[in-house]
Amino acid sequence: MQIQTPEWVKHAVFYQIFPDRFVKGQPPTQTRRGIDKGWYPSSLEPWDESPTPQGYKGGNLWGVIEKLDYLQALGITAIYFTPIFQSTCNHRYHTHDYYRVDPILGGNEALRVLIDAAHDRNIKVVLDGVFNHASRGFYFFNDILENGPYSPWLHWFKIEDWPLSAYDGSLPANYVGWVGNRALPVFNHDNPEVREYIMEIGEYWLEFGIDGWRLDVPFEVKTPGFWQEFRDRVKAINPEAYIVGEVWSNCVQWLDGTQFDGVMNYLFTGPTIAFTTGDRVDIEQVKNRDYVVYPAIYAVEYGKKMQELLQLYPWEIQLTQLNLLDSHDTARVLSIAKGDKASVELATLLLMTFPGAPSIYYGDEIGLAGKLDPDCRRSFPATEKWDHQVLEYHKQLIAIRNEYLALRTGNYEVLLAEGNVYIFARILGEEEIIVAVNVGIEAAKVNVIVNKLKSQPNKVVYGSCEISWQGENEASKVELDLPARKGCILVKD
DSSP, X not given: OOOOOOGXXXXXXXXXXXXXXXXXXXXXXXXXXXXXXXXXXXXXXOTXXXXXXXXXXXXXXXXXXXXXXXXXXXXXXXXEESOOEEESSTTOOSEEEEEEEOGGXXXXXXXXXXXXXHHHTTOEEEEEXXXXXXXXXXXXXXXXXXXXXXXXXXXXXXXXXXXXXXXXXXXXXXXXXXXXXXXXXXXXXXXXXXXXXXXXXXXXXXXXXXXEEEESSGGGOOXXXXXXXXXXHHHHHOTTOEEXXXXXXXXTXXXXXXXXXXXXXXXXXXXXXXXXXXXXXXXXXXXXXSXXXXXXXXXXXXXXXXXXXXXXXXXXXXXXXXXXXXXTTSOOHHHXXXXXXXXXXXXXXXXXXXXXXXXXXXXXXXXXXXXXTTGGGOOOOOGGGOOHHHHHHHHHHHXXXXXXXXXXXXXXXXXXXXXXXXXXXXXXXXXXXXXXEEOSSSOEEEEEXXXXXSSOOOEEEEEOOEEEEESOGGGXXXXXXXXXXXXXXXXXX
């Protein structure tokens, strides 16, 4: 079987937005009846105060629209939104209505305007599909709470006994909730009606104009053929739609070309932070998590892990993986590194030069810190609080990635993995690029035999290093002087 994945994803730079915390925008002044313009509760948390698990800040899609020029200038070509459908929680994973964008976010009208404005800037829009579970407020489950065994929706969920206890934790829930959480009743995916309902949601929003789905905990859905059918139905509407799953571990069973185009690539995240951050890792921010960030590793082990990762899945899938350093489910990389900016820059350099689509969690590009949830979901700060040096290197790295096709679809060849120094090449035909990083606290001088390259990249387009080439063709060798805790990108002048 020939595997096909969306071509645009191979060239994309994603920006992940947690809508409640990005920007509070203003809806259009001209309103029409029947359109949600954003109905705000009177008890919104102050924007600049630390977030709480249940408080709302009031960010909305109108605010995202106002920030599209900023994202375009940054070099972003795709946005992944955490859930935006009507819900009774700030993260909106407790879905009430899959056909209605939350009124606080601006409703369906705001999404319509956003998609059009984003597409005008060649920016794609990917939504979060929470299809494993719903919420207590979801109409079909709420009917069961009201009518008990007489509800016509009884078999949409996994009812175990009576009576149901949706709120009183001292009593058994008597239905299956995700990880035992009675706020999140799990769908019965074996029910053909449930299956069809979810398929139609996937189709509806593709027809509305979105460019793909990020699937929340898809590994929880055990019904045979479910995700194969989802892919078929989605791709029938838009063959270039992106389907990316939230799976943190080895994903071979989902990345065979019949289900997802990629996953959130935490198998890249963990080793990359462990290598660049080393013993600076704040263990409390990564302990007992589903990705491995410690103990520290050196270049040899990092190279081995990257090679193993690149051999796990077909190349066509590798190019559409969603690579990331952090997300709404993790501490931010700056806080994991205890504020060490060099660690973050080194990790970002590796992120932007690895096969697959890099994803920036909103605020990382301006130096936003944040420990584990809810702290990792801080509000996007005012301009005067930005770290402009961090913003500048993000812009540089994204621009370089967008300029050189080899950094997006070229082969990945490890040239040197020794001590604290890791050097690799991205090769696409005659375009050859060398990326070198030194994670050590001392400068390093290395000699690298580069018989896999036809050219001698000698122009530094990012970072700093001294270069000296010797010999030609298979006998060519390059000597690099790398400053401590720095990296560089070399291209052919």
